[in-house]
Amino acid sequence: xxxELQRVGRAIHAALPGRGHHPLRALDQRAMExxxxxxxxxxxxxxxxxxxxxxxxxxxxxxxLADYLHEVDExxxxxxxxxxxxxxxxxxxxxxxxxxxxxxxMAHRFIVGETPAAAVKPIxxxxxxxxxxxxxxxxxxxxxxxxADRYAARCREALDTLAEAAPAWPGRPVLEADSHxxxxxxxxxxKVSALTPLLRPDAPEVGREDAARRMRPLLQRARDLGAHLHxxxxxxxxxxxxxxxxxxxxxxxxxxxxxxxxxxxxxxxRESGEQLERVIDWARASDRRPPLVVRLVxxxxxxxxxxxxxxxxxxxxxxxxxxxxxxxxxxxxRMLVDARGHVRPAIASHNLxxxxxxxxxxxxxxxxxADLELQVLRGLGDExxxxxxxxxxxxxxxxxxxxxxxxxxxxxxxxxENTSNESFLGDQQRGVPIDELLAAP
Amino acid sequence: xxxxxxxxxxxxRAPVRESLLEGLxxxxxxxxxxxxxxxxxxxxxxxxxDSTDPGDPSxxxxxxxxxxxxxxxxxxxxxxxxxxxxxxxxxxxxARVLSGAAARLRERRLELxxxxxxxxxxxxxxxxxxxxxxxxxxEYYALAAVELEEGRALVQAPGERNTMRYVPRGVAAVIAxxxxxxxxxxGMTAAALAAGNAxxxxxxxxxxxxxxxxxxxxxxxGVPPDALALLPGHGDxxxxxxxxxxxxxxxxTGSSAVGLEIVRAAAETPDAQPHLKRVVAETGGKNCVIVxxxxxxxxxxxxxxxxxxxxxxxxxxxxxxxxVHEAIADTLEERLAGAVAVLRVGQxxxxxxxxxPVIDEEARERVAAYTAAAAREGGIAARAEAxxxxxxxxxxxxxxxxxxxxxxxxxxxxxPLLAVTRVPDLDAACDIVDSLPFALTGGLFSRxxxxxxxxxxxxxxxxxxxxRGTTGAMVGxxxxxxxxxxxxxxxxGGPDYLLGFVEPRVVTENTMRHGIPVE
Ligand SMILES: Cc1cc2nc3c(=O)[nH]c(=O)nc-3n(C[C@H](O)[C@H](O)[C@H](O)COP(=O)(O)OP(=O)(O)OC[C@H]3O[C@@H](n4cnc5c(N)ncnc54)[C@H](O)[C@@H]3O)c2cc1C
Numbered sequence: 001x002x003x004e005l006q007r008v009g010r011a012i013h014a015a016l017p018g019r020g021h022h023p024l025r026a027l028d029q030r031a032m033e034x035x036x037x038x039x040x041x042x043x044x045x046x047x048x049x050x051x052x053x054x055x056x057x058x059x060x061x062x063x064x065l066a067d068y069l070h071e072v073d074e075x076x077x078x079x080x081x082x083x084x085x086x087x088x089x090x091x092x093x094x095x096x097x098x099x100x101x102x103x104x105x106m107a108h109r110f111i112v113g114e115t116p117a118a119a120v121k122p123i124x125x126x127x128x129x130x131x132x133x134x135x136x137x138x139x140x141x142x143x144x145x146x147x148a149d150r151y152a153a154r155c156r157e158a159l160d161t162l163a164e165a166a167p168a169w170p171g172r173p174v175l176e177a178d179s180h181x182x183x184x185x186x187x188x189x190x191k192v193s194a195l196t197p198l199l200r201p202d203a204p205e206v207g208r209e210d211a212a213r214r215m216r217p218l219l220q221r222a223r224d225l226g227a228h229l230h231x232x233x234x235x236x237x238x239x240x241x242x243x244x245x246x247x248x249x250x251x252x253x254x255x256x257x258x259x260x261x262x263x264x265x266x267x268x269x270r271e272s273g274e275q276l277e278r279v280i281d282w283a284r285a286s287d288r289r290p291p292l293v294v295r296l297v298x299x300x301x302x303x304x305x306x307x308x309x310x311x312x313x314x315x316x317x318x319x320x321x322x323x324x325x326x327x328x329x330x331x332x333x334r335m336l337v338d339a340r341g342h343v344r345p346a347i348a349s350h351n352l353x354x355x356x357x358x359x360x361x362x363x364x365x366x367x368x369x370a371d372l373e374l375q376v377l378r379g380l381g382d383e384x385x386x387x388x389x390x391x392x393x394x395x396x397x398x399x400x401x402x403x404x405x406x407x408x409x410x411x412x413x414x415x416x417e418n419t420s421n422e423s424f425l426g427d428q429q430r431g432v433p434i435d436e437l438l439a440a441p
Numbered sequence: 442x443x444x445x446x447x448x449x450x451x452x453x454r455a456p457v458r459e460s461l462l463e464g465l466x467x468x469x470x471x472x473x474x475x476x477x478x479x480x481x482x483x484x485x486x487x488x489x490x491d492s493t494d495p496g497d498p499s500x501x502x503x504x505x506x507x508x509x510x511x512x513x514x515x516x517x518x519x520x521x522x523x524x525x526x527x528x529x530x531x532x533x534x535x536a537r538v539l540s541g542a543a544a545r546l547r548e549r550r551l552e553l554x555x556x557x558x559x560x561x562x563x564x565x566x567x568x569x570x571x572x573x574x575x576x577x578x579x580e581y582y583a584l585a586a587v588e589l590e591e592g593r594a595l596v597q598a599p600g601e602r603n604t605m606r607y608v609p610r611g612v613a614a615v616i617a618x619x620x621x622x623x624x625x626x627x628g629m630t631a632a633a634l635a636a637g638n639a640x641x642x643x644x645x646x647x648x649x650x651x652x653x654x655x656x657x658x659x660x661x662x663g664v665p666p667d668a669l670a671l672l673p674g675h676g677d678x679x680x681x682x683x684x685x686x687x688x689x690x691x692x693x694t695g696s697s698a699v700g701l702e703i704v705r706a707a708a709e710t711p712d713a714q715p716h717l718k719r720v721v722a723e724t725g726g727k728n729c730v731i732v733x734x735x736x737x738x739x740x741x742x743x744x745x746x747x748x749x750x751x752x753x754x755x756x757x758x759x760x761x762x763x764x765v766h767e768a769i770a771d772t773l774e775e776r777l778a779g780a781v782a783v784l785r786v787g788q789x790x791x792x793x794x795x796x797x798p799v800i801d802e803e804a805r806e807r808v809a810a811y812t813a814a815a816a817r818e819g820g821i822a823a824r825a826e827a828x829x830x831x832x833x834x835x836x837x838x839x840x841x842x843x844x845x846x847x848x849x850x851x852x853x854x855x856x857p858l859l860a861v862t863r864v865p866d867l868d869a870a871c872d873i874v875d876s877l878p879f880a881l882t883g884g885l886f887s888r889x890x891x892x893x894x895x896x897x898x899x900x901x902x903x904x905x906x907x908x909r910g911t912t913g914a915m916v917g918x919x920x921x922x923x924x925x926x927x928x929x930x931x932x933x934g935g936p937d938y939l940l941g942f943v944e945p946r947v948v949t950e951n952t953m954r955h956g957i958p959v960e
Contacts, residue, residue, distance in 0.1 A: 051888040054735040056768060064735070067890045141739035143746075144779020197783050201453035202566055203793040206785070237453055313448025409739070 001364045002440070009356035009438040015387035031102070034076060036419035036426060041076075044068040050412050052103045053405035058096025062086050065099050104404065110379035110414050111138065111407050112399040116158040119401050120165045127185075130389035131397050132175045134187040134230055134375070135162065138402030138410050142194045151194040152214040156221055158401070162186040163225040174394050178370045180291055180344060184260050186227035189398065190218065192242045193234055204241035211245055219249060223259035230293065233264035235301045235308075236317045243275075247282060250292070262293030262346070265336075267329040268302060268318040276332050283342040295346040295375060296332055298325050298354075300413060322422045326354065326441035333358045340371050346396070348375035350384055351424035353438050359393070369393055380418060380425060442584050444917050447547070447573040450554075452566055458792055461565055464551030465558060465790060472559070476505035476653040476673050478512050481519035482666030485512070490673055492649050495562040495798045496788045496832040502560045503650035508643070508672035513681035516641040516670035520612045521687055523667025524639035528609040532590035532637070536583035539635055541662030543579035546572060546623075546655075553623060553654055560648050561622050562789040562797040562832075567752045570913070574624035575655065577916035578631045578934065585939050586635035600953040607943035609637030610689035610719065614682035616703070617644050618695045619800060620755050622651035628933050629692040629721070630655065630669070636942035638690065639668040641682055645695075647800055649673035683707055686714035690942055692721040694757075697853065697879075697926055700724035721941040723928045725853040726881030727761050728911055731870040731896060732773055733887035734766040740908065741773070741886040746780045748884065748910040749859035750796050750837050755804075758882045758904070758912045758921070762850060763861045764870040770863040774841055777861065778823035781839040786827045786857075796825065796857050798832040808835040808856030811849050815860065819843035822861070851877065867892055871899040881923030882911040901925060903932070 035042040047068050055061040066086035069079055082099075085091030113119035116135065123133050135158055142148045166185040176183050192207070193199050195214045199207035215231075222229040231246050233239065246263050249255055265276050276294070283292050299305075302318055309316040319325045329349065336345040337358065347358040355374060362372045375396045376385045388395045400410055418425055427437060450457050476492075478485035489507030494500040508516075527535070546553060550572050557568035592606035613633035617626035626644055633640045644652030656671045672678050676699075683691050683706045693703050700722045707718040730745055732738075748760035765773050789797035799805050812835075815821060819842035827834030837857040843850050850860055864870045867887075874883060883902035887893055893907055903923040904914060914921035920935020922928050931941045952958055 047888065050737070051735055054737070054888065056734060060735075063891075064889060071890060141743075143739075143742045143776055145783055146779055147776075197780065200793070200795075202458065203791075204453075204455075206793045240453070240455065312451070313446055314451050 001360060004364060005353075005356050005360040006438055008359050009352050010434065012356060012384070012387045012391060013352060013434055013437075015390045016383050017386050031106075033429065036421070036429075038072075038074070040072045041079075042419055044072050046412055046415060048099070049103055049106070049415060050408060052100065053408050058100060059089065059092045060096070061100055062092035062096035065095065066092075106415070107404050107407060107411055110377075110400060110411055111402060112378055113401055114403050116161040116401055119399065120161065123162075123399065124165065124169055126397060127169050127172060127175070129386075130172065130174070131385050131395045132172075132185070132187065133397050133399045134189045136189040136232070136398060136400045137194075138400050138407040139194050140406055141409075143197050145197060148194070148196050148210075148214060152218065155188060155190055155218050158188055159186065159218070159221055159225055159227050162188070163227055174370065174392055178344065178394070179368060182290075183394075184226055184228040186225060187230065187396065188222070188227065189230040189232050190215075191232050191234060192245060193238055199238050199241055201237035204238075204244065207238070208241045208245045208248070211241070212249060215245065215249060216252075216255075219255055219259055219261070223255065223257070226259070228260040228262065228293070230262035230295065231264070233266055233297070235304055236269070250288065251286070256288070258290065260290040260293065262295055262344075264295045264297055265332060266297055266299035267332050268299035268325040270317060270319060272328055272332060273335075276335055280335065280339045280343065283339065287342070291342060291344050293344040293346055293373070294336055295348050296329065296336055297348045298329055300417070303416075323441040326351070329354050330357050330441070334361055337362050337365060337367060337372070340367060344373065345371075346373040346375050348398070350376055350381045352384070352428075353424070353441070355384070355388070356438065377414065380414060442588065444581050444584055446915055446917065447576040447580075449566075449573050450550075450569045452569070452792070458565075461551055461554060461569075462790075465555040468552055468555040468559065472503075473501040474503040474650045474653070476503050476649040476671075478506035478508045478673060479656060479671040480512060480516045481522075481670070490646060490649060490675075492560055492647060494559050494832075495800050496790075498831055498833075500559070502556075503653075505649035505653075505673035508674035508678040510677060510681035512672055512674070513641070513643075513678050514685065516672055517612060517614075517682065517685045517687050519667045519670055520639035520641050523665055523669070524609070524611050527634070527639055527665060527668040528637040530637075532586045532635070535635055535637065536587050538659075538663040539579045539583040539631055542631075542658040542664070543576045543583075545658035545661055546576050546579070549654070553651070556651055556654065557622055558789045560650050561619055561800065563622070563752060564789045564794055564797050565792060568789075571621050571624045574621070574916060575627035578624065578628040581916050581934060582628075582631045582635040582939060585936065586637075589636070589939050589943065595947070600951065600958045602950045602952050603947065605945060605947045607636070607940070607945055610942060610944055611638060612688050613638040613640050613690040613692060613942060614679075614685070614688045615640055615642045616679045616682065616691065616693045616695065617642065617652065619645035619647035620752070620757070622648035623655055625694050626652050627655050629694065630659070632938055633690065633692060633942045634659070634664060634669070636939045638942055641670045641672060641688075643672045643674060643679045643682060646673070646675050680706070684709070686711055688718065689716060690719045690721065692941070694723040697725035700928075701926075719941060721929055721931045723757065723922055723931075723933065724926065725855075725879060726757050726923055726927050727851065727853055727877050727879045728759060728882045728884070728902075729762040729764050729870070729874050729877075730760045730884030730886070730911060731867065731874075732763060732765040732769070733867060733885070733889065733892050734768040735888045735892075736769065736886035737888060737908075738769070738773060738776060742776045742780050744886075744910040745777065745859070745884070746784070748912050750781070750784055750857050751912060753796050753799050753835065753837075754857045754859075755799060755855055756912050757923075757927075758914065760859060760884060760911050761854060763859065764864050764873055765861060766867070766870075767863045767865055770861075774822060774861055777859075778839055781823040781825055781837055781859070784825040784837045786825050786834055786837055788832070796837045798827075798834045799856055800833065802833050804856060805833040805835050808854060808858060811852075811854045811856070811858055812836070812838050812840075814847065815840035815843060815849045815858065818847045818849065819860075845873070853879070867895060871896060874900065874902070878926045879923065880925035881927040882906065884909075884911045903927065903930070
């Protein structure tokens with residue numbers, strides 16, 4: 001099995017498109033490399049990206065940039081130059097314009113379009129190239145009823161827009177069927193925290209009930225359109241509400257014959273093994289058709305979970321060593337693949353080792369490649385996706401949609417992830433050799 | 442100092458919540474509790490003062506004794522006796538006793554949190570944090586007292602030896618509020634005891650049972666009966682303590698009006714009183730949160746709402762006003778209004794409750810009067826209605842458009858009422874903060890380091906919170922207390938707090954004999 005894993009990993013690695021063929025990509029890659037190398041600069045960059053949509057003018061934007069850079073001790077020459085021009089009004093306007101363009105460019109790398117309608121074209125192009133997508137609507141935090149209603153309306157609009165466009169796409173057998181049957185073309189990811197202003201960690205039932213009011217019609221709509229609805233997982237504060245909500249709704253008789261639905265398991269949680277067991281037990285008992293899709297991820301809220309726990313004197317709910325999350329991911333992958341008769345496994349990672357492990361284990365246990373979905377994030381996993389497509393794997397790219405204001409929290413999280421010292425992508429960028437990249441965690 | 446905060450309960454875990462509800466049932470079965478007047482180890486009758494559930498006035502939580510001036514005088518007399526023995530113990534020994542009391546509170550955490558839910562309608566999260574804070578105060582001041590006993594290093598010259606040390610003042614009168622029914626009486630009492638004083642504790646009439654639990658823990662851990670008396674009762678008992686010439690320190694937390702009275706009364710120095718009284722006071726606030734044009738509203742809205750409405754606004758640190766940059770005022774007002782409209786006003790024992798009842802009918806009427814004034818002089822942008830029923834429920838209210846002269850903007854409401862004012866820029870916001878007689882907590886939401894620096898420089902408040910809520914100060918991490926009319930500037934849970942309870946003494950010894958230094 002380890003042998004097969006190494007073989008698969010190297011084969012995918014060999015299929016990765018060469019980098020540097022895209023000059024603009026190389027540019028923000030360079031900015032991120034700078035940031036990754038210097039913690040102060042990294043902080044300044046993220047604070048700047050974060051504040052961009054709240055700035056009222058180019059001058060205001062430049063003033064913020066200068067303010068943040070001021071706190072960096074050793075500024076690389078281009079930023080030193082930026083500080084100098086920020087001294088005059090004209091200089092600030094020019095600097096603001098350049099910086100705004102930079103942030104917009106970065107945002108475009110991760111965000112597929114401002115609206116679902118605008119996303120239809122790029123999504124079709126991805127499909128033609130052999131990759132399916134899951135659309136994700138970015139938004140500001142939901143703190144009012146009106147905001148929750150608006151988000152639900154946008155979700156419905158996205159489902160309708162995609163469902164209208166999808167029939168015209170060319171046939172792509174790898175993306176459209178597995179041993180369980182048809183795999184929907186239309187796929188939308190939603191966040192429970194956006195569907196209610198009432199998520200309270202101490203009272204999960206309140207948020208669950210309020211979110212259910214808005215989730216139910218979305219599920220019905222998805223079922224009627226033959227679309228897939230995936231419920232993302234957020235921080236531990238919303239975990240109980242999210243899991244309970246999904247199982248409660250799917251157990252309702254009205255929703256027993258669809259839609260295709262999915263949930264997320266976070267391998268970085270210490271309790272993730274027991275959680276996955278419960279999910280598999282549920283899937284086995286309910287024998288739902290189409291089967292539940294379980295997207296396995298490591299987890300995107302690691303810093304938040306650790307800081308929050310430390311501030312309260314709790315044991316962090318997440319593993320504290322990266323290798324533990326990686327090992328947990330592999331263990332959960334095996335549980336999930338073993339349960340493929342009852343659930344549809346989806347492995348979401350940019351880590352070549354984690355992905356190769358899933359492919360190799362699935363093959364080793366007699367599974368077909370079609371029974372394993374591999375998922376990546378737009379902007380981070382594009383190259384991996386291309387390599388997997390080249391190997392005839394079923395690949396789904398998670399594509400956020402929204403404007404910059406709405407997308408900023410998402411963007412900052414992705415940037416942080418991409419420049420973190422403890423990430424596979426970081427290692428890959430630093431040129432860590434393939435033997436190490438594929439080493440067992 | 443090796444201090445770590447007591448971890449609060451992880452209420453996001455269902456089994457933890459269940460254990461609290463079980464604790465509540467167990468407590469309910471024992472109500473009403475009995476709280477005697479305790480002087481010199483003698484327990485008086487537990488009658489004269491009833492403590493009821495603010496959420497249900499028909500539930501009697503405790504039957505307490507009612508101390509008056511006579512009991513106050515007897516308690517001070519006992520304390521004078523007790524102070525000699527207690528002060529003669531080394532700080533390390535006193536610290537061990539306080540630490541032992543902390544252990545006793547720790548053992549009863551669920552029960553003590555449940556008691557606050559019933560006695561003060563304090564929601565679980567707040568009630569649990571209150572118990573933890575009480576434990577923190579005991580442990581923190583115990584460590585601080587041992588450090589303080591070492592004295593301070595002075596400049597030394599040849600031929601002389603200079604030492605500075607701190608000694609207890611004598612008898613401390615502690616007059617405590619109900620809103621932190623365990624933590625605040627505990628903090629003031631623990632500080633006074635750690636520093637070597639005897640204490641007479643007069644808790645608020647609304648929360649005698651919580652104070653009794655504290656006194657039980659301290660006596661049980663080894664504080665001598667004479668060194669700690671409990672006087673449940675009304676204002677007359679407190680006034681008698683403040684006026685007593687044998688009292689050396691008055692530690693008070695409560696309203697500004699009473700605080701001012703205490704400062705005045707304590708300054709009265711009759712001929713027979715051989716010392717000046719020291720007052721350590723924490724009083725009211727009119728806490729403002731400034732929201733800059735570049736603030737992250739996704740963060741600001743929930744933090745402001747919790748700061749203003751958690752525990753129904755009944756914390757001295759609670760946010761009372763928002764001063765928002767006009768560039769984003771429309772958006773902020775709309776989002777705040779929406780967030781207030783979905784708050785759930787209800788019983789404290791329900792985890793789903795955001796806003797519990799206020800402490801009593803008097804409080805409810807006061808809040809209602811301010812709310813009516815806000816509607817008259819400005820407008821109500823949002824309101825979360827209180828449930829019907831017998832409890833002292835006040836709706837959660839967001840007011841806008843009030844003139845700066847309105848009492849709603851200048852006086853402490855101490856209830857679930859938040860007022861938004863628009864300002865043209867940060868300086869205008871700072872001018873408003875500067876014009877208030879209070880200076881307790883403040884908040885600022887801004888993503889501009891320059892703006893943060895400007896507001897920090899101009900803020901008179903004791904505790905300024907940047908890009909987070911204004912409540913929830915932690916012992917050792919956020920030493921807490923206000924300036925101006927908000928308090929005497931002592932910082933509870935901070936490195937200087939014990940100084941309010943001691944007297945500094947300096948000894949200079951000439952070490953020369955016949956022109957030769959003999960050291
Ligand atoms: C399609 C898709 C959908 C996703 N949906 C979700 C979702 O719904 N919810 C969600 O939370 N995340 C989601 N993610 C994000 C995911 O959780 C990871 O953050 C991201 O994919 C990085 O993991 P990796 O395996 O690609 O990279 P790797 O570099 O191998 O792993 C990085 C991850 O390791 C973990 N880690 C980092 N440092 C430590 C440490 N010191 N100790 C322990 N663990 C550590 C963290 O989880 C971190 O994200 C999704 C990702 C994809 C690709």
